[in-house]
Amino acid sequence: MSLTDFLSMGGYAKYIWPVYGICAVVLFLNIALPIFRERKVIRELQKRLQSEESKT
Amino acid sequence: MNEYLNIFFVILRRDLTLAFRNKSEFINPLMFFVIIIILFPLAFGSDSALLKQLTSGIIWISALLATCLSLEAIFRSDFEDGSIEQLTLARYPLTLLVSAKVTAHWLTFGLPLIIVALLTGLVLSVPSQTMLALLITLLLGTPVLSLIGAITVALTIGLRGGMLLSLLILPLYMPVLIFSMLAVQNATVGQSIAAEIYFLSGILVLAITLAPITTAAALRIRLS
Amino acid sequence: MSLYKKCHRWFHQFASPKYFYDISHIISKYAIVVCIICFIAGLYGGLILAPADYQQGDSFRIMYVHVPAAWMALFVYVVMAVAGGIGLIWHIKLAEIVARNSAPIGASFTFLALVSGAIWGKPMWGAYWVWDARLTSFLILFFLYLGYIALQSAFEDRRVAARAGAILALVGIVNIPIIHYSVEWWSTLHQGSIISQIDKPTVHMSMLIPLIFMVLAFKTFYVTSLLIRVRTEILEYESNTSWVKQLLRDYKNVTN
Numbered sequence: 001m002s003l004t005d006f007l008s009m010g011g012y013a014k015y016i017w018p019v020y021g022i023c024a025v026v027l028f029l030n031i032a033l034p035i036f037r038e039r040k041v042i043r044e045l046q047k048r049l050q051s052e053e054s055k056t
Numbered sequence: 057m058n059e060y061l062n063i064f065f066v067i068l069r070r071d072l073t074l075a076f077r078n079k080s081e082f083i084n085p086l087m088f089f090v091i092i093i094i095l096f097p098l099a100f101g102s103d104s105a106l107l108k109q110l111t112s113g114i115i116w117i118s119a120l121l122a123t124c125l126s127l128e129a130i131f132r133s134d135f136e137d138g139s140i141e142q143l144t145l146a147r148y149p150l151t152l153l154v155s156a157k158v159t160a161h162w163l164t165f166g167l168p169l170i171i172v173a174l175l176t177g178l179v180l181s182v183p184s185q186t187m188l189a190l191l192i193t194l195l196l197g198t199p200v201l202s203l204i205g206a207i208t209v210a211l212t213i214g215l216r217g218g219m220l221l222s223l224l225i226l227p228l229y230m231p232v233l234i235f236s237m238l239a240v241q242n243a244t245v246g247q248s249i250a251a252e253i254y255f256l257s258g259i260l261v262l263a264i265t266l267a268p269i270t271t272a273a274a275l276r277i278r279l280s
Numbered sequence: 281m282s283l284y285k286k287c288h289r290w291f292h293q294f295a296s297p298k299y300f301y302d303i304s305h306i307i308s309k310y311a312i313v314v315c316i317i318c319f320i321a322g323l324y325g326g327l328i329l330a331p332a333d334y335q336q337g338d339s340f341r342i343m344y345v346h347v348p349a350a351w352m353a354l355f356v357y358v359v360m361a362v363a364g365g366i367g368l369i370w371h372i373k374l375a376e377i378v379a380r381n382s383a384p385i386g387a388s389f390t391f392l393a394l395v396s397g398a399i400w401g402k403p404m405w406g407a408y409w410v411w412d413a414r415l416t417s418f419l420i421l422f423f424l425y426l427g428y429i430a431l432q433s434a435f436e437d438r439r440v441a442a443r444a445g446a447i448l449a450l451v452g453i454v455n456i457p458i459i460h461y462s463v464e465w466w467s468t469l470h471q472g473s474i475i476s477q478i479d480k481p482t483v484h485m486s487m488l489i490p491l492i493f494m495v496l497a498f499k500t501f502y503v504t505s506l507l508i509r510v511r512t513e514i515l516e517y518e519s520n521t522s523w524v525k526q527l528l529r530d531y532k533n534v535t536n
Contacts, residue, residue, distance in 0.1 A: 006327075006328065009338040009341070010332055010337045010338035011337070011338070012337060012338045012339040012341075012403060015339055015342065015399050015400065015402060015403055016338065016339065016341050016342055018399060019342050019345050019346075019395070019396045019399050019400070020345060022392065022395055022396075023345045023349075023392055023396070026388050026391065026392055027388075027501060029388075030384075030385055030388055030501075030505045031501075031504065031505055031508070034505060034508040034509045034512065035508060037509075037512055038508055038511060038512040038515075041512050041515055041516055042515065042528065042531060045515060045516075045519050045524070045528055046528045046531070046532055048519070049525055049528050049529075204451070207447070207451055208448075211431065211444045211447060211448060212431070212434070215434045215435070216434070220427075220430055220431065220434055223423070223426070223427050223430055224427040224430070224431060224448065226423075227420050227423040227424050227427065227455075227459075228451065228452075228455050230420055230459060230462070230463075231455070231458045231459050231462040234462040234463065234465070234466045235462055238465065238466060255462075259458065262454070266454065270447060270450070270451060273368075273447060274444065274447050277440060277443045277444055277447065278440070278444070280440070
């Protein structure tokens with residue numbers, strides 16, 4: 001099977017690839033956004049901790 | 057047991073008195089109900105065959121929307137003047153008090169709505185067997201609307217915006233709408249509506265059993 | 281020590297934020313590995329190895345996204361309701377956090393199931409949207425998720441939000457079967473001839489095995505995404521405890 005055969009998906013390419021594309025985007029966002037948020041929260045908490053410790 | 061019944065009727069009488077004293081709160085949802093029904097002939101033309109087919113559906117959808125608007129009244133005044141906190145502190149089960157309040161809501165909203173629906177049905181010349189099915193489904197359905205509605209009102213009361221309430225409640229109302237409309241359609245073509253009626257009764261029994269308990273739990277959470 | 285006591289102790293240990301925080305790192309490490317392997321195996325099997333369906337041609341390959349997403353959409357709602365119920369009854373903070381953080385993931389899965397179902401419908405039925413029972417009840421499920429998320433964001437206090445959300449999720453879980461059957465009944469009466477083929481593909485082993493891999497991949501994906509969110513929220517909740525402070529110092533040493 002050639003690559004073009006694979007990409008054309010027996011004529012259903014315009015239905016199949018958008019589904020897999022949307023799936024990839026949604027799954028990626030569900031991992032990336034929480035990771036960003038985790039980092040942001042850790043950074044903020046560290047900053048708060050630092051200012052607390054410098055006061056005492 | 058007697059004492060509990062007494063308390064139930066005391067709360068019921070109190071809420072009914074309050075509702076009749078504040079007439080706008082009692083009449084406005086009904087006016088809204090009628091106005092939505094009027095919108096449909098204006099949109100589709102007064103005489104069309106389409107409209108005749110849609111009439112009972114229009115009445116049901118208007119009832120759902122009007123319920124969304126009227127629901128807040130169940131707890132709003134009690135929430136604003138703080139008497140709801142007194143009720144949670146009372147030595148009677150909150151479930152009982154909640155059931156009384158929901159009953160009061162149905163008596164001041166559901167029952168008049170059924171009467172108004174009957175009148176509109178007559179004015180719009182809905183055939184009698186359809187009308188009968190419509191009345192039965194409304195009779196079984198509107199208490200469910202009040203009961204499930206009470207849960208969501210207890211969860212959202214005092215939060216900003218009334219949109220949230222409608223957003224939460226309409227998906228939960230869909231089964232009632234579906235079964236009612238199936239019954240009405242069956243009645244229109246002269247088929248038996250027993251199956252749908254059984255389902256609606258089942259939902260009603262489930263709602264009567266579980267909804268007051270859930271509403272009481274929701275109120276406790278909101279007031280903790 | 282009796283088995284009951286052992287379970288009891290394990291349960292409480294597991295529900296303690298610090299223990300869970302530590303163990304979640306280990307769990308998510310394995311989950312990521314399993315997830316990636318299953319995705320590769322599932323996609324390779326589903327897109328390349330599996331032969332085209334004799335009725336639907338290659339369009340059945342949408343199933344490998346649609347079916348796992350639909351299963352997970354329901355599964356996550358059940359998790360949300362059960363965790364919410366546990367939080368409500370035993371006041372376990374961890375359960376509340378799990379319930380709340382499941383919602384956006386579950387909503388994403390529902391969205392995926394809807395979109396893939398609609399796109400699948402185009403070659404099958406000739407229209408993106410038909411009022412098919414399954415699609416309609418998933419649309420309602422999507423609104424249940426959105427309602428839950430909206431309710432969560434309406435509260436200032438997260439604990440009140442979690443408990444209010446738990447009630448809503450429990451009401452929803454009682455309603456889901458009723459919604460499902462009412463919609464099914466409604467759609468068979470209304471369209472009769474259109475029988476949903478989405479959920480009844482003619483399954484051959486070479487089609488089924490990739491599907492199982494994809495289901496596993498979605499499940500472990502859910503675990504991974506959930507654990508990241510839960511960890512973040514544990515840190516926020518417990519930010520004043522000594523173990524979190526020590527942890528933050530350690531992270532600082534690593535990053536510097």
